[in-house]
Amino acid sequence: MTLIQKLLWALLKIGGGVFALYLGLIILMYVLQEKLLFLPQPADPQVRRYLQKYQPHALMTTKTSTGESLQGVFVHGEKKPGPLWIYFGGNAENIDYIVHEVRHLKDASFVAFNYRGYGDSEGSPSQRALYQDALHIYDTFSKKEGVDPTQIYVIGRSLGTGMATYLAAHRKVKKVVLISPYSSIRDVAQAHYPFLPVKWLIRHPFPSDKWAKKVDVPLLCVVAERDQVVPRRFSEALFAAWKGQKSMKLVKGYDHNSIIAAPGHWSTIQSFLQEDKK
Template sequence: MKYVQEKQARLGESRLVPRVALSASMGFAAYWTYLYFSQTKHIFSPALKHHDVLTHHAHEFTELRLHVAPGVELEGWVRMPAGMGGAGSKAPCAVYFGGRSEDVRWLLNEAQGFKNLPLVFFNYRGYGNSQGTPMEKNLVADARVIYKWVAEQPWCDRNQISVIGRSLGTGVAMQLAASTPVHKLVLFTPYDSLISIAKKKVPLAPVSLLLRSKFKSNECAANVRNPTFVLLAENDEVVPHDSSLRLMQHFAVKPLVATVKGTDHVSLPHDIDAQGLVSHFLTT
């Protein structure tokens, strides 16, 4: 009798293991399916609240709409410091690409640290009042349209168009710099690839297979041959320093690097000293 009971118990256990394994597999499959179809809102997180615009800097800015694709217009601004951009004059300028939760209109209030550097900045698709859906291929395609538009402006020295990328936007800036003759490149808190960042956030998911927007900056870094300046926050809990350092190992030309004291991932581009460093790098 005891033998029969032990045999039945072992039989029950043998049937339980496949059921547990099946349930676990179904759970992982459901989780991965959720990640795949919801990834856009996790990668791109447009700010819901617009920044109030302070009127005492309004004279420096021109608001515009740029048609980048059928049915898609982006809102953007040109910052032209006082005394620049006059008839017949051409100036160096920089195009700024923001982070994952960034409405770039904050620059309307806080660009004074960039001093005499003309700036061009647009909200990504789906951000602010820009139309469309954000995806890597869309953002990179739009960046090329923006660069071309800037190069055609009468106030722009087309041989001195630089690019600034922040966080997520460093992936856009890297791809533009790797395929376009930009003058100089500035990267605020860059990462080697979105895959490596995502692996730390969701270690149990096959992120390299699930991600549609991979932003593999490490793979295009070898094609970036212009002078590059990397700015790191002293305390960054979003993009680990080791991710930035891994990226820098792939550059064809070793970048200049600065860690700005007293800053974190969010505050770094707002820091007036960091802006001053960028302005000096791009205008000398």
């Protein structure tokens, strides 16, 4: 074997090793994608004790269409019949904390549930399951006593914007607020893993841009200037796809996680709600 042949053989072995490593990485990503995409947080016993003591009537459970028990909160508004806000939280978010944040929405009732596998909710999350649960929550709580079914408002944050957009495309809602939305999880994942064929791997693409084209109600889109989790271009793509009237608020100096702590965050959302009263 000549020197050139030896070099070629060595290169082939190296190339084969690199290919095998790359293939192994693809398989690993495919198998573990649920653990990478969904980041469930356990229930916080301290927060739960606080709610049980000071807002015991807010704690709520509901059964999904497939029998899993979802844990959440439902706060009655002072106006009856009045509007209902349905909230879909972000990844790694425990919605028990949200009760304190929305305490100023006095007229509106408020409902939010931990996704399957999050907090004390049963089951495992998936695109199909979370979409089904979003419809179930709407169908259940829009019929509650004291809720005006013509005044259903939907808020979604980060991961939850996928469920909010899907719900708005399949049920009658008045307005939608999306905080850090995305065109699709597929797009975001591809940006984070440009060296992998995410398009062919992902089982939970959450194609929000597809559903946004069907929603003809007003949208408030809230985007963080320094968002590194959902880069702004994907929020802008979702915004562009939205069929209905829309406005965007860029929160300067804040990132994906700190955006909800920005001054005026909830008052901006409340103002968007109260525009109907003017």
